[in-house]
Amino acid sequence: MSLKYKPIDLEKEALEDLRGFIDKLLSRPSLGSSGLTGTWRLYKPSIKIDKCIKCGICWLYCPDDVIRWVPKEYPSIDYNYCKGCGICSNVCPVKAIDLIIEGE
Amino acid sequence: MIRKALIGSHAIAMAVKLANVEVISAYPITPQTIIVEKIADMIERGELKAEYIRVESEHSALAVVYGASAGGSRVFTATSSHGLLYMYEMLWWVANSRLPVVMAVVTRSIGPPWNIHTDHQDVLSVRDSGWIIGFAENVQEVLDMTLQAYKISEDRRVLLPSIIALDGFILSHTSEPVVIPEPSEVNEWLPPRKPLPFKVEAGKFFAVGNLGPDDVTMELRWYIWRAMERAKYTINEVSLDYAKRFNTGSPAGLLETYRTTDAKYIAISMGSWSGDIKEAIDILRDEGYNVGLIRLRYIRPFPLEELRDTVSSAKALIVFDRAVSMGHQGILGMEVVSATNSKIPVKNIIAGLGGVDVSHHDFSNIIRGFIEEYESGLSIEWSIPEWYMPWMIKESEER
Numbered sequence: 001m002s003l004k005y006k007p008i009d010l011e012k013e014a015l016e017d018l019r020g021f022i023d024k025l026l027s028r029p030s031l032g033s034s035g036l037t038g039t040w041r042l043y044k045p046s047i048k049i050d051k052c053i054k055c056g057i058c059w060l061y062c063p064d065d066v067i068r069w070v071p072k073e074y075p076s077i078d079y080n081y082c083k084g085c086g087i088c089s090n091v092c093p094v095k096a097i098d099l100i101i102e103g104e
Numbered sequence: 105m106i107r108k109a110l111i112g113s114h115a116i117a118m119a120v121k122l123a124n125v126e127v128i129s130a131y132p133i134t135p136q137t138i139i140v141e142k143i144a145d146m147i148e149r150g151e152l153k154a155e156y157i158r159v160e161s162e163h164s165a166l167a168v169v170y171g172a173s174a175g176g177s178r179v180f181t182a183t184s185s186h187g188l189l190y191m192y193e194m195l196w197w198v199a200n201s202r203l204p205v206v207m208a209v210v211t212r213s214i215g216p217p218w219n220i221h222t223d224h225q226d227v228l229s230v231r232d233s234g235w236i237i238g239f240a241e242n243v244q245e246v247l248d249m250t251l252q253a254y255k256i257s258e259d260r261r262v263l264l265p266s267i268i269a270l271d272g273f274i275l276s277h278t279s280e281p282v283v284i285p286e287p288s289e290v291n292e293w294l295p296p297r298k299p300l301p302f303k304v305e306a307g308k309f310f311a312v313g314n315l316g317p318d319d320v321t322m323e324l325r326w327y328i329w330r331a332m333e334r335a336k337y338t339i340n341e342v343s344l345d346y347a348k349r350f351n352t353g354s355p356a357g358l359l360e361t362y363r364t365t366d367a368k369y370i371a372i373s374m375g376s377w378s379g380d381i382k383e384a385i386d387i388l389r390d391e392g393y394n395v396g397l398i399r400l401r402y403i404r405p406f407p408l409e410e411l412r413d414t415v416s417s418a419k420a421l422i423v424f425d426r427a428v429s430m431g432h433q434g435i436l437g438m439e440v441v442s443a444t445n446s447k448i449p450v451k452n453i454i455a456g457l458g459g460v461d462v463s464h465h466d467f468s469n470i471i472r473g474f475i476e477e478y479e480s481g482l483s484i485e486w487s488i489p490e491w492y493m494p495w496m497i498k499e500s501e502e503r
Contacts, residue, residue: 010334014261021202021327024301027314 032081038065041084043099049074051096058088058097105350110282116182116208116268117142118282119250121152124288125137125180125206127172129157134220135272136210140182162187166194166205173203174312176303178254179297181205184272185212185226192230198265199234201312202301202328204257205265207235208250211375212272213458214249221459222272224375224427226331226404230275234328236335237268237404239284239374243280243359246270246422248346248354249401251285255294257344262335263301264328271376272459293349336405343401353378358407362398363389364414367396369475371467372411372422372440374400377456383464384471393475403439411443422451422474424467425489433489449478453488462492 009051052074057068069075089097116139130140146152152196159165164185169179188209197300198205213223240246246484270276276337343356362382364370373381378399388395398414400407415421425434437452456462470492477484
């Protein structure tokens with residue numbers, strides 16, 4: 001018999017361990033859990049409101065979910081997390097999103 | 105409680121039925137096939153209300169039960185030899201996620217050459233993965249250990265997957281009288297699974313094992329290591345409780361001792377051939393030798409404290425290995441040497457690979473020869489294991 005443990009200590013340790021294990025094994029979606037990824041950006045997408053037709057295709061395609069849009073409204077970009085991949089600019093059917101070199 | 109003649113494979117299927125397993129997925133491979141055939145039969149007859157998911161490979165079989173177990177179901181799979189190697193990657197996913205999956209491994213040697221007979225090389229290749237690994241000696245123990253595996257794996261102090269290893273053909277295809285516990289009593293003893301360590305379900309958003317900082321990996325391993333330590337206690341507790349409740353005759357604990365109390369020389373083994381070694385011990389005792397046997401019921405977690413206690417007054421140990429680590433020693437031999445901290449000399453015999461039959465006469469001759477050699481005072485090369493291949497000696501004598 002393993003006499004290393006008293007049953008009560010065993011229960012206590014197991015419960016603490018299980019909490020610790022679950023906390024590290026599972027991850028839940030949250031805003032900016034990897035830091036401000038917007039600082040990685042080399043090109044900054046810029047929406048030209050006069051050309052935009054509010055279709056939402058940029059919102060649909062954005063791989064980082066940083067474009068906010070509701071139907072019949074203009075979209076906006078969260079520059080804290082936009083990495084500047086340029087996909088929105090590429091898919092825009094009316095060429096309403098320009099890529100500007102960051103800092104210019 | 106009823107008594108019935110069952111082969112090892114059907115004893116496993118019976119245990120799966122008694123445990124009310126909900127999801128089964130497996131890919132057939134000799135000598136495991138009869139287990140999953142029997143389970144499919146039980147489901148078809150309506151005796152077991154479970155989902156049987158057919159797949160194209162063992163990797164997928166374990167992936168399916170991984171998912172089902174993460175979804176909160178009680179699951180089962182079984183395999184052998186090459187099939188176990190094919191699911192190797194998923195074994196680590198299951199253990200590192202601490203899902204209480206239970207799997208039967210019907211031991212079989214690994215090719216080439218093609219061979220369907222037993223040795224322990226296949227199951228011991230997953231020794232370090234974080235699975236609890238038990239070895240049955242007879243068909244009764246196959247049934248008992250499988251049922252106990254669910255209770256142990258799902259215990260919140262443990263939450264680790266379990267493998268029950270049984271020797272291919274010797275146990276899987278051989279009939280023995282088996283005591284089968286009453287289903288109602290089993291239901292009371294083994295309630296439905298709780299959703300631990302976590303449950304994947306609709307409407308809850310989380311990722312399992314996402315990319316993270318390096319220290320997260322190390323910390324998770326540490327939790328598994330501690331759970332394995334607690335499993336020693338839990339295995340003792342569960343198997344003792346089972347023995348009291350169902351009285352099937354199987355021993356409890358991490359290891360079984362046979363005539364070791366005053367033994368000066370102790371043999372150590374795992375699996376079905378332990379029965380033959382017990383025969384040999386009886387023969388040698390009648391001849392006046394002070395010998396005994398330790399049979400490991402579990403190799404993971406390793407019964408370190410129990411083994412040390414049992415061998416503390418022995419002069420020398422002789423370990424029978426049915427698996428070898430190429431470039432070093434027999435695997436059980438290595439384990440025993442490390443457990444005794446080299447305080448007691450350990451002779452390592454490698455035998456029975458590829459299912460080569462080793463009888464109780466062989467065992468008594470080997471143990472007797474070892475004791476005479478030891479007591480004659482001749483120097484023994486302890487670090488080199490001895491390969492027991494009597495047919496080779498005969499061939500060289502003929503030449």
